[in-house]
Amino acid sequence: MINEELYKTIFTRKSIRKYDMTSLTDEKLIEIKNFADNVKKLLPNIKCEFSFLTDDKVKNILPIKAPHYISIYSEKKEGYLLNAGFMLQQVDLFLSSVNLGSCWLGMAKPSKEVPASKNGLDFVIMIAFGNTQEKLHRADKSEFKRKGISEITSISGGDQLLEAARLAPSASNSQPWYFSGNIDEIIVCREKLNLLKAPLYNRMNQIDTGIALCHLWLSIEHQGKTACFDYANSGAPKGYEYMLKVKVEGDTSC
Ligand SMILES: Cc1cc2nc3c(=O)[nH]c(=O)nc-3n(C[C@H](O)[C@H](O)[C@H](O)COP(=O)(O)O)c2cc1C
Structure with missing residues (x-):
């Protein structure tokens, strides 16, 4: 039950910035690599590679x-940034x-000697990872x-279903997401940005x-339900x- 393991990790994970x-x-x-090659895609029609x-x-x-x-490399089709974050x-x-x-790095790029595209896919973003001497996990939710x-x-x-989304990491901890609609049909939005922030x-x-x-x-899988994306x-x-x-x-079908 790998997804259940990932779900549990949501409540203790944190960014690590000092590595061995x-x-x-x-x-x-x-x-x-094996794990990455088998992650779920949000938009299966978008080609991606790690x-x-x-x-x-x-x-x-x-x-x-x-x-x-x-790093994740992707075709630049509509929704590719959402898909890259999800994967x-x-x-x-x-x-x-x-x-x-691990730590998401919004400012880092592959150096010049690394080709900017891979099999026709463009670099999107990367995560640093490795062993650390730091405390790896949060003791409880009060530390978020x-x-x-x-x-x-x-x-x-x-509240229960959305708690996992509330704890998600974001660039500069900006948490730009908003969830409306109802418990069976959740509308996912992001903050509109002004000209300065855009x-x-x-x-x-x-x-x-x-x-x-x-x-x-x-979180939806944890509740024994299926998430269908529209x-x-x-x-x-x-x-x-x-x-x-x-x-x-x-049920299990969309
Ligand atoms: C898309 C994205 C880009 C990020 N870029 C950086 C970065 O360039 N440098 C950095 O130190 N942290 C970066 N972070 C980590 C966030 O600062 C961190 O996730 C947020 O402050 C919440 O803290 P937590 O991950 O410990 O829960 C990034 C996070 C995300 C999701």
Whole structure:
């Protein structure tokens, strides 16, 4: 029950920014690669690939150094940022579940000697990972700095289901997501950005929303239900942009 393991990890994971620079064993790296190659896609029609890099092949303006990085490359089709966040967050949770540190890196890029595209797919974002001397997990939920549930949803009776999404990581901890509709049909939106913020956050906010969706999907599975994703525009509350609707079905088919 790997998804259940990932679900449990949501409540203790945290970003790790200091790493032991010793490389992981080939065996461990293969285990991570195998996991990544089998993650669930939000948009199965978008071609994606993962790629592993070492520190000498990464350019980061922030001083975070790790022995390994995993990047996601994608076709640039509609929804690709949401899909990349959704897929790579499964890897982030997996790394934490096998007691490795990890941190999303919005500012890092593969260095110039690494080709900018891979099999016609473009680099989207990467996660640093490796062993750490730091405390890997949070002891409990009080250690998360997050918005309250009423700030991210208008759905009554949805607190338990949405708690996992509330705890999702986001760039600069901005938590741009909002959930409306009802407990069976959840409308997922993200904050509308003003002209000042848009250049900085437009891209990251879509990745962030994909990350929160990954947590929501795991939460729905945890309740023994199925998440069905519907992209037909249903409108959004004022100040938010519609992303998609999640239909929570009782059986296993969508
Ligand atoms: C898309 C994305 C990009 C991020 N980029 C960076 C980064 O460049 N540097 C960094 O130190 N942390 C980065 N973070 C980590 C966030 O700061 C962190 O997830 C957030 O503050 C919440 O803390 P937590 O992950 O410990 O729960 C990023 C997170 C996400 C989701």
